[in-house]
Amino acid sequence: MNKNLISLFDKAAESSEFIPKLRQLILDLAVRGKLVPQNPKDEPASELLKKIKAEKDKLVKEGKIRPEKPLPALLHDKMPYLIPGNWKWVKLGETVLQNIGGGTPSKNNSLYWDGDIPWASVKDVGKDKYLTSTQDFITKDGLKNSSSNLxxxxxxxxxxxxxxxxxxxxxxxxAINQDLRALFLSSKSVLDYYYIFFLTHKFEGTGLTVKGIKQDELMAFPFPLPPLSEQKRIVAKVDELMALCDELEAANEIRDEKRKRLNWTSLKAVTDAKTPEDFKKASGFFINHLPEITVTQDHIKNLRQLILDLAVRGKLVPQDPKDEPASELLKKIKAEKDKLVKIGKIRKESNSTQIYPDVILFELPGNWQWCRLTQIANVGTGATPLTTESLYYNGEINWITSGDTGNPFITEAETKITSKAIQETNCKVYPINTLVIAMYGQGKTRGQITELKIEAATNQACAAISLYIFKDQMNQYVKYYFRKMYDEIRILAQGGAQPNLNMEKIKSTMIPLPPLAEQKRIVAKVNELMSLCDDLEKQISISSTQSTRLLNSILQGPLC
Structure with missing residues (x-):
């Protein structure tokens, strides 16, 4: 075997993404005469071609196949690549005894369908090397009364x-349909070698809507014909190497699954730790094995979730007994809220904010307290001004939708509305630093949270959160909490084709509230760790890009 190829298998053992490229390289080397050594004792391809022609002539004379149409001459100076001296560039049709097309029985005649004859179409071909079943079946009448062929x-x-x-x-x-051709090969050809050839070549079709290739074009396609003995050696070597690739793929899958399991179990051990000793042990294990369990973007995503989970459980930074407890903070917020109700800036809410022990999500440090979002923030929404009313649009007021919540901050708005729209609809302008949650939207939108860095109104798909007592650390803490609860909040959504959150679900969200001073320490630590995660992601991205470039350059070597 090519020494360079042996080294590539070592590389493949290190990277799952390398194996498909290695498979393709093996096939490319096979049809270029670079996979197995040539044997000067082999009968050359030129002699093989003469024997194939003699076999075709005999079958034509016996009336078993039709004479072939003349094919255009090959332009040997325009062949795709160089081949060994005892090989020969030929037209594919020169080595094919006959090629047969097919057709489709009338769909309007039920007597033609659901019989016992397998009928192949494009959807049945190319999924596997061997075609062993089809999705559709036709009857003998369907075969007889159509252009399909068995x-x-x-x-x-x-x-x-x-x-x-x-x-x-x-x-x-x-039986086959009209989009397929069946190639019947000579007894002096190795079928699997032809299969390998088709896996290595891209055919340029013609057509405005659906690309296709005509029968004559397919038969005139340049084909690298090796001696018959070498065809057999090539197929044997390809089978051997593909089996090695299968083994490597299986080993890599086991390795990746073990790494994934290690990542998950080590993260879970940290979050489930019941005592300081358990937490120290679990977090120590995670940190010591960080290079082994954070090697993909998904691993970093899990790490971010761990950081947020520890943050909102009071396990990320130490508690300080000198901190004013959260219960006192809630009293101050309530006083401010009552004041706003009294002067008519917000409405008094009738819904209960009581939290019963059986709904508490997890245990909190002694100076923390569970509360509902509505206890610490006013939650509002917006509207969509009538789009047919031109006087509502192209104004100077920023207007955002749930689709704008994908980034951490909103610094500009694509759509602007007018003061008239604010006055005549349920739109309201929210101040800078308002948090905005998408209550519904396509794909990943629902449950996303962002922060306004401009004054803006929203549509009805958004919930706007404004703290009664604005403190930047509390704003960021609440934002991080909703990021941590993204999946849980999405589960709360209700609806059919497009599940929705609603205002009441957002308002009643339970918040684990730390003392204000600890919130500041938490936010600072989370920011620091998220920055480290950013760096890790960049390193993984750079490493992946460099590996891809290296692998591509290595793969090109044997072909040169």
Whole structure:
């Protein structure tokens, strides 16, 4: 085996993404004559071609196949690559005894369908090397009364339209449709070598809507024909190396699964720690094994969630007995809220904010306290001004939707509305630092939280959170808490095709409230650790890019 190729298998053992590229390299080397050594004793391809032609002429004379149409000459100075001296560039059709197309029985005649004859179309070909079953079946009448043909097992089935170039070998007798061609090969050809060839070549089709290749174009395609003995050696070596790739892939999957499990169990051990000693032990293990369990972007995502989880449980920074407890902070916030109700700036809420022991999510440090969001913040929403009213739009007031909540901060708005829209609709302008949660929206939108860095109104898909007593550390803490609760909040959503959150669910969200001084320490520590996560992500991204470039350059070497 090529020494360079041996070294590539060592590389493949280090990287799962390398294995598909290695498979392709093996196939490319195979059809270029670089996978196995040439044997000067092999009968050259030129002699093989003469024997194939003699076999075709005999079958034509016997009336078993039709004479082939003349094919255009090969331009040897325009061949895709160099091949060994005892190989020969030929037209594919020169080595094919016959190629047969197919058709589709009328869909309007139920007597033609659901019979016992497998009927192949594009969707059945190319998924696996061997075609052993089909999604559709036709009857004998369907086969008889259509242009479909029954192809005996052991032929090469090629897609010539709508998936151009896909290929399989039929292990069963199968009827085919008009988008497929069955290639019947000479007894002096190795079927699997042709299969390898089709896996390495891209066919350029024609057509405005659906690309396809005509029969004559396919038959005139340049084909690198090796001696028959070498075809057999090539196929044997490809099978051997593909089996090695399978083993490497399986080993890498086991390794990745173990790493994933280690990442998950070590994170869970930290979050589930019941005592300071357990926490110290679990977190120590995680830190000591950080390089092994944070090697992908998903691992860093899990690490971010761990940081947020520890933060809102009071496990990220130490408590200080000198801190004013959260219960006193809640009293101050309540006093401010009552004041705002009294002067008519906000409405008095009738819903209970009581939290019963059986709904508490987890145990908190002694100077923390559970509360509802509505106890510490006013929660509002917005509206969409009538889009047919031109006087509502192109004004100077920023207006955002749930689709704008994907970034940590909102610094500009694509849409502007007018003062008239504010006066005549339920839109309201919220101040800078207001937190905005998407209550519904496409994909990952629902549950996202962002922060206004501009004054802006929102549509009805957003919930706007304004603290009664604004403190930046509390604002950031609440924002981090909602980021940590993203998945849980999405589960709270209700609805059919597009599940929605609602204002009451947002308002009643339970918040684990630390003392104000500890909030400041928590936010500072979270910011510091998130910055480290950013650095780790960049390192992984850079490492991945460099590995890809290195692997691509290594892969090009054997082909040169």
């Amino acid at each position: 192809i005996p097992a052991g032929q090469l089935i090629v897609v010539t339209r709508m998936g151009l170039g896909k290929v399989s070998i039929n292990k069963i007798d199968v």
